[in-house]
Amino acid sequence: MIRYTLGRVLAGLLVVWVVATLTFLLLRFLPGGPFDKERSLPPEIMRNLAHRYALDRPLGAQYLDYLARLARGDLGPSYKYVGRDVADILRDAVPVSLELGALAFALAVSGGIALGLAAGARRGRIVDRLVTLGSLVGVSAPSFVIGAGLILVFGLFLRWLPAGLWEGPLYAVLPALTLAALPTAYAAQLTRAQVGAVMDQDYVRTARALGVPEARVRRRHVLRNALLAVMTYSGPLLANLLTGSFVVEHIYAVPGMGRYFVSAVANRDYPLVLGVTLVYAALVVLANLAVDLSYAWLDPRIRVGSPSE
Amino acid sequence: MRSRAAPLVCLCLLLGACTRARSRPGELRINLETEPPTLDWNLATDGVSIIAIEQLMRGLTRLDSELRPEPDLAESWAVSDEGRTYTFKLRPGVLWSDGVPLRAQHFVDSWRRLLDPKTAAEYAYFLFGIHNARAFNSGKVSDFGAVGVRAPDDRTLVVELDAPLVYFPALVNFMVTFPLRADLVARYGERWTDPGNLVTLGPFVLEEWRHEYRLVLRANERYWGGRPPLDRITAFMVQEGSTALVLFEQGLLDLVRIPPLEIRRYTNRPEYLRRPLLRGYYYGFNVRKPPFDDARVRRAFALAIDRSKFPELLRGGEQPWPSWIPPGMPDANPGLGLGFDPERARALLKEAGVDPARLPPVRIVYNNDQTHKLVAELVQAFWHDHLGVRVELQNREWKVFLKEVETDTPPVFRLGWGADFPDPDNFMNLFTSYSENNHTGWANPRYDALVERAAREADPGERQQLYDQAQRLLLEEDVPIVPLFVTSANFAVQPRVKGFVPSPMDLFFFEQVRAE
Numbered sequence: 019m020i021r022y023t024l025g026r027v028l029a030g031l032l033v034v035w036v037v038a039t040l041t042f043l044l045l046r047f048l049p050g051g052p053f054d055k056e057r058s059l060p061p062e063i064m065r066n067l068a069h070r071y072a073l074d075r076p077l078g079a080q081y082l083d084y085l086a087r088l089a090r091g092d093l094g095p096s097y098k099y100v101g102r103d104v105a106d107i108l109r110d111a112v113p114v115s116l117e118l119g120a121l122a123f124a125l126a127v128s129g130g131i132a133l134g135l136a137a138g139a140r141r142g143r144i145v146d147r148l149v150t151l152g153s154l155v156g157v158s159a160p161s162f163v164i165g166a167g168l169i170l171v172f173g174l175f176l177r178w179l180p181a182g183l184w185e186g187p188l189y190a191v192l193p194a195l196t197l198a199a200l201p202t203a204y205a206a207q208l209t210r211a212q213v214g215a216v217m218d219q220d221y222v223r224t225a226r227a228l229g230v231p232e233a234r235v236r237r238r239h240v241l242r243n244a245l246l247a248v249m250t251y252s253g254p255l256l257a258n259l260l261t262g263s264f265v266v267e268h269i270y271a272v273p274g275m276g277r278y279f280v281s282a283v284a285n286r287d288y289p290l291v292l293g294v295t296l297v298y299a300a301l302v303v304l305a306n307l308a309v310d311l312s313y314a315w316l317d318p319r320i321r322v323g324s325p326s327e
Numbered sequence: 328m329r330s331r332a333a334p335l336v337c338l339c340l341l342l343g344a345c346t347r348a349r350s351r352p353g354e355l356r357i358n359l360e361t362e363p364p365t366l367d368w369n370l371a372t373d374g375v376s377i378i379a380i381e382q383l384m385r386g387l388t389r390l391d392s393e394l395r396p397e398p399d400l401a402e403s404w405a406v407s408d409e410g411r412t413y414t415f416k417l418r419p420g421v422l423w424s425d426g427v428p429l430r431a432q433h434f435v436d437s438w439r440r441l442l443d444p445k446t447a448a449e450y451a452y453f454l455f456g457i458h459n460a461r462a463f464n465s466g467k468v469s470d471f472g473a474v475g476v477r478a479p480d481d482r483t484l485v486v487e488l489d490a491p492l493v494y495f496p497a498l499v500n501f502m503v504t505f506p507l508r509a510d511l512v513a514r515y516g517e518r519w520t521d522p523g524n525l526v527t528l529g530p531f532v533l534e535e536w537r538h539e540y541r542l543v544l545r546a547n548e549r550y551w552g553g554r555p556p557l558d559r560i561t562a563f564m565v566q567e568g569s570t571a572l573v574l575f576e577q578g579l580l581d582l583v584r585i586p587p588l589e590i591r592r593y594t595n596r597p598e599y600l601r602r603p604l605l606r607g608y609y610y611g612f613n614v615r616k617p618p619f620d621d622a623r624v625r626r627a628f629a630l631a632i633d634r635s636k637f638p639e640l641l642r643g644g645e646q647p648w649p650s651w652i653p654p655g656m657p658d659a660n661p662g663l664g665l666g667f668d669p670e671r672a673r674a675l676l677k678e679a680g681v682d683p684a685r686l687p688p689v690r691i692v693y694n695n696d697q698t699h700k701l702v703a704e705l706v707q708a709f710w711h712d713h714l715g716v717r718v719e720l721q722n723r724e725w726k727v728f729l730k731e732v733e734t735d736t737p738p739v740f741r742l743g744w745g746a747d748f749p750d751p752d753n754f755m756n757l758f759t760s761y762s763e764n765n766h767t768g769w770a771n772p773r774y775d776a777l778v779e780r781a782a783r784e785a786d787p788g789e790r791q792q793l794y795d796q797a798q799r800l801l802l803e804e805d806v807p808i809v810p811l812f813v814t815s816a817n818f819a820v821q822p823r824v825k826g827f828v829p830s831p832m833d834l835f836f837f838e839q840v841r842a843e
Contacts, residue, residue: 050726053449055372056742058733058763060452062444062465070447100365101517102538110538166569173573181573182565184540271565273540286726 115262115274126201134209156203253309410491431478437507494750644815769807
């Protein structure tokens with residue numbers, strides 16, 4: 019188990035390094051630089067800027083510099099936000115995305131499982147049809163459509179909830195619902211399909227034949243097995259939700275890190291792009307590691323395979 | 328199900344009451360849209376930072392309602408040495424928010440930092456007219472003592488220019504020239520603009536800065552012009568225009584810009600406010616490549632554009648404008664430039680020997696944006712219908728677009744220009760042969776000479792003549808660019824907010840604003 023864990027951690031570090039390197043290189047292939055603006059600058063000023071941010075050095079030296087600083091935990095200065103380090107920016111933004119993401123995750127997992135169970139246990143009935151239809155909408159409608167719809171109904175017509183800003187729990191309701199819509203729908207579909215499959219298994223039939231009460235059959239045999247699929251999905255989902263969503267943070271003016279995934283690229287703010295990408299990569303690796311380890315703990319057969327497989 | 332939903336509905340109703348909470352009297356909530364990249368006025372370059380900085384700081388001069396510079400931190404100024412030397416006398420009794428009196432040295436410190444190559448300030452070139460400033464910025468002169476600015480005493484600032492610049496008093500109204508406390512920059516380093524560290528001398532001081540979310544400003548009790556009527560300004564950063572507008576309708580914001588698609592819905596409402604800007608929108612030609620290497624072809628394409636169609640298409644208060652110096656700026660002249668004349672356009676093409684049917688498609692390149700797309704489609708239709716030319720539209724991501732315009736200039740491209748200071752030089756200088764912002768490849772020594780002479784010319788009548796001549800060259804003879812229209816800013820303002828007058832340079836001043 020220790021060897022397995024160690025192998026997994028090393029593989030995770032390798033993934034983070036590959037992501038950092040690829041992002042570093044890809045960014046430099048993007049046309050346009052951080053200081054290209056509507057008003058062009060005199061050459062001596064462009065030289066001063068390039069010198070200040072060490073962009074006048076060879077790419078290889080810049081890369082080694084970057085890795086060396088990264089090893090010390092220094093993500094470098096932002097080019098767009100003068101005088102702020104990427105680490106400062108992330109320190110402000112990450113907790114907000116974590117808060118919103120955790121809320122959406124809780125909503126998605128609990129709501130998705132509950133709906134999936136309800137539908138899976140009553141196949142073909144009205145509840146099942148409603149859940150199936152609803153989850154289809156949830157999976158296919160993009161979040162900006164759901165967000166706009168919720169703002170229109172709860173913000174403009176009913177005026178129950180603020181249409182944006184981040185001033186307290188009340189302000190988190192609409193963004194969390196929007197963020198949770200897709201994973202809820204997906205978790206509901208997954209759970210419904212699993213419940214359907216498990217219900218037909220021999221051991222369930224046996225349990226029923228032995229006279230085990232239906233509620234107990236569902237809780238002990240159906241639910242437990244149906245949850246495995248949702249658990250697999252929840253690792254990457256958690257990483258995804260915790261790092262924030264560009265669309266949701268943008269439309270609700272939530273000061274999280276999701277918006278930087280797009281704005282930092284648009285600004286060619288290289289260190290900031292690298293910063294958010296690394297946080298995201300690290301979270302995905304961690305979440306997958308947690309899922310892998312919990313699997314290995316649940317099922318000893320998994321431990322036998324080598325970590326690279 | 329119903330019994331479970333009822334408490335939820337009640338809760339929502341209860342909570343809903345909170346969303347109707349409006350700002351208190353004396354408190355103004357505005358939308359800044361995005362995070363100001365910096366509050367360091369030496370380093371700021373963008374329209375968002377300037378809005379915050381203009382509340383916190385003041386400059387040597389300010390602009391009156393006619394956009395003429397008038398005394399601000401400078402009580403008066405004198406010009407000598409045939410327009411080459413400016414001597415500013417500072418207003419007595421001005422205090423920084425920490426109680427330290429303003430001294431002329433604070434200007435020298437600021438300008439030294441602005442010009443220092445290590446600062447790498449993008450707008451250092453605003454002061455390149457000062458003797459040796461450019462040389463100091465490019466490292467050719469290392470002693471700042473050689474640069475033409477000094478403070479002989481606490482209330483006197485002397486500036487020596489290389490050549491007369493009649494608009495210099497308007498230039499020192501721009502934020503990068505504001506005075507600076509070098510002692511605080513030395514003490515706090517890059518953190519000198521953080522709340523608690525930042526010391527300013529304008530009508531408001533910085534209270535809180537929650538990055539990417541909101542900026543809170545508080546009335547400055549020490550402001551030499553008297554405490555402003557507003558107690559507090561909260562500037563949120565709601566990027567999505569339609570969200571900001573819903574927040575405005577919910578009463579959570581007092582002042583927002585109206586997104587283009589919503590303007591029509593607002594035009595007849597009392598909350599609507601429109602302000603024409605000193606901001607031009609133009610199409611440029613690459614004059615180095617055929618067919619636009621022939622001035623007659625460029626003239627023909629310019630003559631085939633019917634500017635009167637833009638306002639009804641865009642509906643954001645655009646004003647068709649055939650010349651380059653925008654209306655509201657001194658020396659603007661609507662009589663210049665090429666109007667709509669399709670017959671003459673076709674005749675010119677023929678004269679140039681261009682057969683529209685055999686001309687390969689003309690490429691218009693613009694950056695991704697609804698407005699730019701609409702404009703390009705309309706121009707495409709004009710050129711197709713009136714000249715019989717095929718036109719191909721290509722859009723680009725913003726930075727890709729900028730790079731392409733700079734290094735591999737498309738045959739036709741769009742760009743805009745907003746005034747930094749209200750002098751025609753700020754617009755006319757753009758198309759001199761040595762301007763970094765002239766991407767057309769056009770160079771005309773006569774134009775350069777006219778613009779340079781106008782910058783030195785103190786007599787208003789003479790100056791108008793020079794600019795008229797230069798504009799004729801630019802817009803009627805050589806035609807490297809076609810100005811299309813000037814734009815407006817569109818706001819929604821709550822009725823409880825009184826006295827808000829946005830400037831034509833798209834600046835906000837809240838010193839006199841009240842919120843009931």
